[in-house]
Amino acid sequence: MNIQSVELKRLALPLKSAFETSLDRMTSKDFILVSVYDKDGLVGYGESTALASPYYNEETTDTVWYMLEKFLIPLLFDSDIQHPDDVLKRFAPIRGNNMAKATLEGAVWDLYCKEKGVSLASRLGGQKDMIDVGVSIGIEPTVDLLLGKVDQYLNEGYKKIKVKIKPGFDVSPIRAIRDRFGSDVPLMADANSAYTLKKLPIIKELDQFGLMMIEQPLAHDDMIDHAKLQREIQTPICLDESIHSAEDARKAIELGSCQIINIKIGRVGGISEAKKIHDICKKKNIPVWCGGMLESGVGRAHNIALTTLPNFTIPGDTSASNRYWEEDIVSPEVTLWKPGILKVPEGPGIGYEIKQDTVNKYLTHKKVYRNERVK
Template identity: 60%
Template sequence: MKIDRVVLRHLQMEQKSPFTTSFGTFKMKDFILVEAIDTDGVSGWGESVAFHAPWYSEETMKTNWHMLEDFLLPLTFQSPIEHPDQLNERFSTIRKNNMAKSAIEGAVWDLHTKKQGIPLSQALGGKKKQIEVGISIGIQPTVKDLLSIIDKYVTEGYRRMKVKIKPGWDVSVIAAIRGRFPHIQLMADANSAYTLRDTNLLKELDQYNLTMIEQPLASDDIIDHASLQAQLQTPICLDESIHSLEDTRKAISLGSCKVINVKIGRVGGLTEAVRIHDLCKENGIPVWCGGMLEAGVGRAHNIAITTLDHFTMPGDTAASSHYWEKDIIDPEVTVRDGLITVPDKPGIGYEVNRRLVDSYTVSSKTYRKW
């Protein structure tokens, strides 16, 4: 592939309802949509999952734009790309900034598979025709509100409920959910809200048969998580702590977790995500695909990676209509009985709706090699 130009667009989309976690509340989603166009005029699409503020990680939408403009796009234009895997090595001179790397790498993967005439899922090694999905539910004003929302999604057939917790909104909330829904797949996501001083509190969650507790401790930690996991019956799932294949290897070696959440943006792209999947498969560590409130392009990439065989747990890839009045892809992502049918068209399998993209675009800039 010879990339002729790349268009970066700053999009702003309003969510249907606010989404609250232990570190903040989101109503408006600002993100970068990346379009890579080759010399034949074929477009590939990627999406930056960085938020507008450094709550989840140190990256933000603005820092991603800077990294793309000043470092990653020049490396992308450096020479023709025979395969998207080459970008992983080409970008290795740039430390971290994984969400920026993933955004352009995802666009190149989409472009490459369109040129090859095959679905992105197939190119990654996926074989599933349908994927199981769960849903992520933010912190609600009251427990009654939360139970009502869970009831709605259980009725809609979602295969797993993930609820956000934080100090003061944890054990009693989980107890209330289990009292109402004794048999659903249920997990708690702490987004690093606790420390080892909260071990006894977290041990109270063992009685509620949770599928996992996601990232209870610090976002850069694997040592304390190992200590905590040794004291819990409930599997710990690492999210923010895992940025690479090497992080994964160390976490497995230390016994820091029993499950790993793979987010494409967090680990630097699809190439690294596949490698993490393969290592976890070798070591018997289940993986699943987490969500970052993606619009349609990022959601399509999540669907593709989830088709790999060791993604054995329902991910966070809910229907487009759960988040947006109108998503930027045609058709939108839909869920039936907790399942998404994997598209079989080349590339990400969905068409980007340029009219809607234009309506959500705040600004854009085109970059060329010359």
């Protein structure tokens, strides 16, 4: 592919309103925008999905920058990349650091598709020209404020309402949503690992509300207790934090640890691995949906492309730009085309332009790396 240089830009994009989970409270997204240039001047874009602090997983924006600079960019420059699938093969000797790997890999996918003049969605084998999407709502200071947000997003047509829960903020908000909006609302809860099997009585109470699923109720590194829990409740368990690879997905399915998997490109180390997980789940009749890490428009575009694959049958967390930002860094911004539906762009690669003036407005640090092998 003749990759000539890589540019890293660190941005801090303020969120419209704070996003709280059982792990952390975020007021802005601190991330790295990576641009990969080939010899013809074409450019592919990727975005780091790690958070600023290591509460969701072990990575942070700083560790992603470090891994890119010290190991991943040199490895990319050192090898001949014929196809984006080669990138993760080159990175395989490096353990973990999936979000760092995915940052660069996603940019190579975009560049590759631009070189071929095709959209990322079509190159991945996606067949949809629009996708159903949902919204993930953080823990709100009060149940009333939460109900207000649910009301707003239902009015915007979002096809899945996901609410964050934690011990002490679980049964009451779910009951309040059911009481106010009824049993037909496609509703799910995400615990971000806040419970253990000792809390089985509470989870059994949650089991009464006909939730679409409960996401990652138990430990971030567990599959055994999730399998035990799944035998005790009707509500499907969806794994997020526990799944880092296609092998993890296979094992979780074999163990009965979940009935649904949330695929996040960053968490699993890139698009090539995300597609493998999709394929395994499809074969085993495990539906998947695309999770999110509060990405800017660049990561969002990758998520949209991935979601066009056929086994993404449940609406994901890829909401419109205006659910997160006053101003996104892509043009056009990601907007709902119809209520709860995003249109898949048809242009080459991710199909969105980057608004450089907006990028520069939120830029905090920048560095360029040149491939000395290419002259």
